[in-house]
Structure formats: structure tokens, C-alpha cells
Amino acid sequence: MTHNSNKVITRFAPSPTGALHIGSARTALFNFIFAKQNKGKFILRIEDTDKERSKKEYEKDILDGLQWLGIEHDEIYYQSKREDIYEKYIQPLLEKEIIYFSPPEEEEKKEGILRFKNPNKKITFNDEVRGDITFDTTELGDFAIARDKQTPLYHLAVVIDDHEMGITDVIRGEDHISNTPRQILLQEAIGASRPRYTHIPLILAPDRTKLSKRTNATAILDYKKEGYLPVALINFMTLLGWSPQVKTENRQPITDNKQQITDDVDDGIFSADELVKRFSVSAIQKGGAIFDINKLRFINREHLKKIPxxxxxxxxxxxxxxxxxxxxxxxxxxxxxxxxxxxxxxxxxxxxxxxxxxxxxWEQPTYTVEALFWKEEKDSATLAENIDKLVQLLSEISQEQFTADVVKKHIWSYATERGRGSVLWPFRFALSGKEKSPDPFVIAEILGKEETIRRLEYAREKLF
Structure with a gap:
């Protein structure tokens, strides 16, 4: 039953033959955002007609991944449960001789197949990203469309389902452009309306080759295991092929890892609601979208800062x-x-x-005596005096008040008087054993009064 409505209806149609990856998730996201933006409907259609390769564990992975990302469908369908619907369309096509049975001997296979009788004509369709695209369908030949009356192959199943579900907008990867002329021929054959087409750019590795597992094409649920925030991944995926309309006044782009990230809302950092408001099909780019893990990490860090x-x-x-x-x-x-x-x-x-x-x-750091000295200083007696004074000053602070701010306040005047490097460098090294660490006041608060003093005394003992 078709939907007679002008309401925007989009769909995401994954095959449960593998885990949900970045490319597929971005397609789902663009369809979800566009439907939500237009107060429309987003349909999830599981294309599970390949019974040998379709697995329940992959179906669960897809559903769990979408749920984690917050991509919620309004309706869900399974192609494997729609055989009667497909037969309703295939039988009339046979009767009208629009399709025909090609016997096994012609197919050089064990079984015959149903083929579409190609009218061999030129087809032009409008793509929202690339404009008008024209194909000569002659080169397609009489292409296969079904195994039997109840088992359509990919192109016919897609066309029937899109028609039945009232899909108004098909948003998918540019690798599907070549599928479009076949599907338009089949739409005309069954009397279906032509949806609007938006073919989004492929996601490429930094070297502009096809993205693969070696180049961070990680499954969506792997990002969850690694501790990425779903809002950050959504933010990142939306920017793969879509550029927000930038308001330039009083706005300077920032650069992270040589990758320019620009926007008028927190420099490209969007919440899910902001993405729905800002997204526009007209701003989708033609060129390949570069997957940059550093950009994803940057975006995730910015979203971490927003968490209570x-x-x-x-x-x-x-x-x-x-x-x-x-x-x-x-x-x-x-x-x-x-x-x-x-x-x-x-x-x-x-x-x-x-x-x-x-x-x-939680462990006593190891270091050489020489590491305790600030720059060119080598006087053990002076260093011992400074450490003794630190122990004295810190001993005056109660355990309850032993915080970074209080520790700093107690020793700052002495450190300024004797030379901050001469006092604070050995303080840091005695506590952490590192040249670079959080400031020693923070380390002292984490260690507590007793352990801080013990480590200073340990450093003092190493001097002689």
C-alpha cells in the first residue's frame, strides 16, 4: 500500500551482512536529520533477502549502533517478510511481457532468472548535489531483476519497497549513482513516482584512497568501546561531506593538526539539535570527504568539555x-x-x-639524584635546605585543608624568595619523577599530606 502524502519520508536500508561502519552510519544520519528537519518520517529497512550472508548478529549490531548514536527510526521493515508484496508486482510485469524468464541454459547456471526487457533509451535525472545526470540505458542490456516471482533481486526490491513505503527522498552514497538508471526504468515499469535523489560523497582515507579498516574505518560499536561520545561521532560524521553555512563576521577559524575546522557555532562543534537546525542538502559537497581521526579526536574532546x-x-x-x-x-x-x-x-x-x-x-617514582637539581644548580646543601623547608611548611597544613590551593599558598612566598625553579622543580620531581607532569600542588593534593611529605623526605635522603 503506497503512502499518498507530501510528507518527507526517507529510509536507511542496510544489509545485515556485516557490522555498521562509518560510511553506512553517515548515510543513516543524513536521512534521519533530513526527515526530522522536515517533520517527516525516517524508515529503517533491513534488506535481508540474501539468506546465506544475512546474520542475526549483524542485524543486532546495526540496531544497537543506530540506537547508541540516537538515530531513531519511525518504522522498521524486513524484506524477507515481504515476499507476497513482491509477487503482486512481479506477476503483472510478466503478464505484460515487461520482464521475461531467462532459462538456465541461457544463464549458464543451474537455475533460470527473470530479466527486465530494456527499452534502450536515455534517462536524465536530477541529483540534488550534482544537478542533471544523463545515462544511455542501452549499455545496461536486459538486466536481471528477480530469481522468481517472490524473490526480487536488489534493484526491483528497492524500487517496490520505496514505492510501497512512499519514499520521497533517497539519500545515499555516490557509488549508487550507476544504480539509478536501472531503478528509474523499473519505477516507470510499475508506475511508481520518482523520488528526489541526493548522492553524498564517498568517505576517503587521508591519502584519498578508499577507506578501509586499515585507515580507521572502524565499526560504530568499536567507537563506543573506545569511549567516544555518540554526539561527537554524529558531529564528525555530519561534517564528512557537509559544510555548514559560515557566518564570517567576528569569527576566526581554528586549526588543529593542520586541519582547519571552521564554523560559527563553537568552531564546528554541534549538538544533535543544532545539526537538525543547520543541516542543508544544498551544502553537501561533491568531492570526497576525508576521514581524519585527529579531527574526530578534537571534536570528541570539545564535547567532553561540555559534560557536567x-x-x-x-x-x-x-x-x-x-x-x-x-x-x-x-x-x-x-x-x-x-x-x-x-x-x-x-x-x-x-x-x-x-x-x-x-x-x-600510587608508586614511589624512581629518579637519579641529579634530576632533583634545577638547571645548572649542583649544591646539595642548598637543595636539602629547600626540601626541609617544604616539609616544614607542608606539615603546618591540616590533612583536611591539604588542597592544591592551600599548598600553593603556603609555599609560594618561600619559592618566590629562593627562586621558584630552585624550589618547585625538586618539589615536582620528588613527587612525580617526571620533567612534565601536572603542577606539584595538584599532585600533592592527590597524594595527600602524609605521602607528599614522605616523598620529600625520601628525596632528601638521596642527597647524602
Whole structure:
């Protein structure tokens, strides 16, 4: 039954023969946004007629991936449950001799097949991205359209389903442009209306080759496991082939990893609602969209900054190694802030942990005596005096008040008087064993008063 309505209806039609990847997810996203933007309907159609390759686990992966991204369908259909509908269209085509049966001997196969009798004419259709496109269908020959009366092949199934579901707009990858003339011939054969076509650019690797698993074409649920935010992935995918209309006044683009990211709303950072408001088919580009993992990481980091601290804390907890959870609530909160300064995505925590970035928070760091000296200084007596003074000043602070701000306030005057480098460098190194780390006041708060003083005394003992 067809839909007699001017309402915008789009569809995403994946085959459950593999996991949901970036390319397919972006197609679903563009269709979802366009339908929502026009107060229309977004249909999910599972094209599962290939019974040998279609798997339930892939179907679940597709559904779970879309749900995680927040791409919600209004209706869902399965081609495998629509055989009676297909027969309703195929039988009249046979009777009118628009299609015909090609026997096994002609096909050089075990079984025969139904073929479309090509009228051999030129077809012109308008693509919302590329304008008018013309094909001479003669070169297509009499193409196969069904195995039997109930089992259409891809092109006929698509045309029948689009007609039955009232699809008004077909938004799909540019690799489908060559499929369009066949489908238009079949639309004319069954008396279906022609939808509007929008063919979006392919997603390319940084070297402009076809995107593959080796070039970060990760399955959507893998991004979830790595700790990317769904809103960040949606933001990133929308910018793969679509450019927002930029308002240039009082706006400067920013550059991250040599990749220019420009927009008049937080420099290309959009919420899902903002994308629905801003998206425009007319702003979809023709050229290939370059997949840049650094840009995705940048966008994810920007979205992390927008998360309320308590929610962020709960999210980070899921990725913390067990050692990093054995801290007081106060130290734990400060550690979360330290972590946030170092990561773009939650899975970075594990990588940093394995690289020893955070080990000094629960293990005594190892270092040489020479590392404690600031620049060219070599006087052990002066260094020992500075460490003794740090211990004295820190001992005056109660355990309850031992925060980064209070620690800094207590030692700042002395550090300024003696030379900040001479005092703060050994303070940092005694606590972390690293040249680069969070400032020593923050480390001290995380370690606590007792451990901070113990590490300073340990450094003092190493001098003599």
C-alpha cells in the first residue's frame, strides 16, 4: 500500500551482512536529520533477502549502533517478510511481457532468472548535489531483476519497497549513482513516482584512497568501546561531506593538526539539535570527504568539555584501572581533572596508564639524584635546605585543608624568595619523577599530606 502524502519520508536500508561502519552510519544520519528537519518520517529497512550472508548478529549490531548514536527510526521493515508484496508486482510485469524468464541454459547456471526487457533509451535525472545526470540505458542490456516471482533481486526490491513505503527522498552514497538508471526504468515499469535523489560523497582515507579498516574505518560499536561520545561521532560524521553555512563576521577559524575546522557555532562543534537546525542538502559537497581521526579526536574532546563534572566522573570511572580507583574521594576528583587535561577520548586513559603516565600517583617514582637539581644548580646543601623547608611548611597544613590551593599558598612566598625553579622543580620531581607532569600542588593534593611529605623526605635522603 503506497503512502499518498507530501510528507518527507526517507529510509536507511542496510544489509545485515556485516557490522555498521562509518560510511553506512553517515548515510543513516543524513536521512534521519533530513526527515526530522522536515517533520517527516525516517524508515529503517533491513534488506535481508540474501539468506546465506544475512546474520542475526549483524542485524543486532546495526540496531544497537543506530540506537547508541540516537538515530531513531519511525518504522522498521524486513524484506524477507515481504515476499507476497513482491509477487503482486512481479506477476503483472510478466503478464505484460515487461520482464521475461531467462532459462538456465541461457544463464549458464543451474537455475533460470527473470530479466527486465530494456527499452534502450536515455534517462536524465536530477541529483540534488550534482544537478542533471544523463545515462544511455542501452549499455545496461536486459538486466536481471528477480530469481522468481517472490524473490526480487536488489534493484526491483528497492524500487517496490520505496514505492510501497512512499519514499520521497533517497539519500545515499555516490557509488549508487550507476544504480539509478536501472531503478528509474523499473519505477516507470510499475508506475511508481520518482523520488528526489541526493548522492553524498564517498568517505576517503587521508591519502584519498578508499577507506578501509586499515585507515580507521572502524565499526560504530568499536567507537563506543573506545569511549567516544555518540554526539561527537554524529558531529564528525555530519561534517564528512557537509559544510555548514559560515557566518564570517567576528569569527576566526581554528586549526588543529593542520586541519582547519571552521564554523560559527563553537568552531564546528554541534549538538544533535543544532545539526537538525543547520543541516542543508544544498551544502553537501561533491568531492570526497576525508576521514581524519585527529579531527574526530578534537571534536570528541570539545564535547567532553561540555559534560557536567559528575557525569564525566562517572564515565571516566568505567575506564580507570583498579589502582586508580583506590583513592580518597577528594583525591579522586582532582585526578579526574588531571586526566581530562590529557585525553581526547576515554580509551586514552588505558594507553596513558600503560605508558606509566599515572603510576607515580600510587608508586614511589624512581629518579637519579641529579634530576632533583634545577638547571645548572649542583649544591646539595642548598637543595636539602629547600626540601626541609617544604616539609616544614607542608606539615603546618591540616590533612583536611591539604588542597592544591592551600599548598600553593603556603609555599609560594618561600619559592618566590629562593627562586621558584630552585624550589618547585625538586618539589615536582620528588613527587612525580617526571620533567612534565601536572603542577606539584595538584599532585600533592592527590597524594595527600602524609605521602607528599614522605616523598620529600625520601628525596632528601638521596642527597647524602
Amino acid at each position: 563534572f559528575e557525569r564525566l566522573k562517572a564515565e571516566i570511572e568505567l575506564f580507570l584501572p583498579s589502582e586508580m580507583r583506590k583513592m580518597t574521594p577528594q583525591a579522586h576528583s582532582v585526578l579526574i581533572q588531571v586526566i581530562m587535561e590529557k585525553i581526547d577520548v576515554f580509551s586514552d586513559i588505558e594507553a596513558l596508564y600503560k605508558a606509566g603516565e599515572f603510576t607515580y600517583f
